[in-house]
Amino acid sequence: MTFTRIDLGANVRKDMIEILNQRLAGAIDLAGQCKQAHWNVKGPQFAALHLLFDTFHANMNGHVDEIAERITALGGVARGTVATVAKATDLPGYPEDITDGQAHLKALGDAFAKFGKSVRANIDDCDKAGDKDTADLFTGVSRAVDKDLWMIDAHLGK
Ligand SMILES: [Fe+2]
DSSP, X not given: OOOOOOOSOHHHHHHHHHHHHHHHHXXXXXXXXXXXXXXXXXXXXXXXXXXXXXXXXXXXHHHHHHHHHHHHHTTOOOOOOHHHHHHHOOSXXXXXXXXXXXXXXXXXXXXXXXXXXXXXXXXXXXXXXXXXXXXXXXXXXXXXXXXXXXXXXXXXXX
């Protein structure tokens, strides 16, 4: 780990960096999935969904940057290359053969729900480890992911 004057023990920082890198991989994967949906969606809802999926991508990119820079603030290496993310992500691969808006909403909704569940668990992991700032970061991400998931499910008529 690199130098930092942040007054958290090295073991706590090491654990936080590992958790943050797990979620960084998921967030980068999910940001790409949002663009995949943005580019490939077709059908009568195209205009609305094309824009909505780009908004999700922008939101997720914001989380990516926050997570990555928390890693480096804590003295870690943010592992954000495509090759690393492909190995580290725990999200299922996004289907490449779908075009229908509802199919994209379903695929993205499943990914957002899985990512959101992990983030919510990480809030408690970080709080218990004694890093309330990383817990707070994940709390903000969780709230935003919940909101985007609500929009996805509302489009699905749920
Ligand atoms: Fe675009």
